[in-house]
Amino acid sequence: MTPSLGPGTGPASRWSDLERPPLNAIALRRALVRPGSLWTSLDIVTATGSTNSDLAARAADLPEGAVLVAEEQTAGRGRLDRTWSAPARSGLFFSVLLKPDVPAERLAWLPLLTGVATATALARAAGTDMALKWPNDLLVTVGRGEDKEERKAGGILAERAGEHGIVVGTGLNVTLRADELPVPTAGSLALADAVCTDRDPLLRAVLRSLEEWYGKWTAAGGDPVASGLQAAYAAGCATLGRAVRAELPGDRTLTGEAVAIDGHGRLVVATADGRREPVGAGDIVHLRPAD
Template sequence: MEFRRSRAIVPVLEVLPEAGSTNDVLRQRAGGLPDLAVLVTDNQTGGRGRLGREWITPPGTALAISVLLKPVGLPSSAYGWFPLLAGLAMSRALGPLVPGGVQVKWPNDVLIEGDKVCGILAELLPDLSGLVIGAGVNLSQTREQLPTDTSTSLALAEATAVDADLVLSAYLIQLSTVYREFLSAGGDPIRSALRDEVVEACHTVGRPVRVQLPSGDDLLGTAVGIDEDGRLVVQSDAGRTAVAAGDVTHLRY
């Protein structure tokens, strides 16, 4: 994998022939790397998603991408927006390749016709000086190779291109753009207009949902928005609840 397009976008891009987890490798090396350094592999053997879920795909069929962010002068309270911004960036990158377009599921899954094509996992650096944004994109898996019946790949979605460098470069362009806009606004999602853009891209807002909360309780209601802290706002019989973390299911009734 040459990644000629992608290398021109970021200061450092290292291609790993294999990695247990690109997020783990990048976190370990973060001290000696600049802002927007990238590690990528098409053979990740120990990937993971949100809530500790495993993310493993056959070699050569998916991209595992990790991007280092070192936002100088940004309050740590703003870090919660980065998974949402990464999801927005990936949806913008993949959208032109897919006939029916793509959507974002709060907080950070990217969907094609309701099926997951990409998941994103943000993890803080141990010294809290920044974070690593991991993204796993399904490129060419067959239906039999996918981990769940609610997953898909760009090939299955009949994307106009499944080229790894094209996908990665498009994502890095979009992520770099929203990252700089966010920094220019001092991490303010309202002043940067990024909250409105995230809401517009978010397929969850406006839908009936079930949210399994960290406590184990279920919250049933309608997702009505995303607040200034990036939390999903759910209207239920009990009123409005702002959800910072939880497993969201889109309901069909």
């Protein structure tokens, strides 16, 4: 992997954008990697295809708590094999290696836990209202009055890494400008009028929040109720109470109202004929009344 560029080093090309300084690896390690912490290492690379793929490839040789951050991802992945791309140093693109000692049936809560931790941290550190779209999207509100709309500013992807490891990757648009958006429905913290877009304190806040939530969840044996995770996710989930269309495996669709998150982390959809169907996998579309 390519080592990170420090301030004042490297070619004066795309890395010389003063509005997008490089992350400070030394300061981040000093703040996060310490005795008793969940985080055991923190590496920053200038560019890579996917932090999830890189960390998963090394998972067998790493302890729990390894963190890999990229200033730029060239082949970032989201759910359903979607791509994730953004200009260099315009966001936070990182993966963490976790090895939770919890029952297998509770592991589905891990990406939801990461969403709660990230949204909570950014609401404090960036001063931006964050919402969660089931199962793994981070939403911000862009615009005001009648023109305001929810947009996706980030996403989370959890993948198995070896027998016991899980790599959880997060991609978050921080300073992405309107003319840089990959699609019109994308957003960023800057476009949501965040009071802070300095990536160093934002990354510290997210990793500290993730450590706190992960600690509570694992201490409770992965129980989403005892750890408070289920209630916290429901409170921050923009999908609940909305009309949705679930696009399910096998080319099946389900339309109804999202009414709950069940004990397995599934979205419960109430249909017009009175059924309540849990959805564990698929793509969720928030519907407007006209839809």
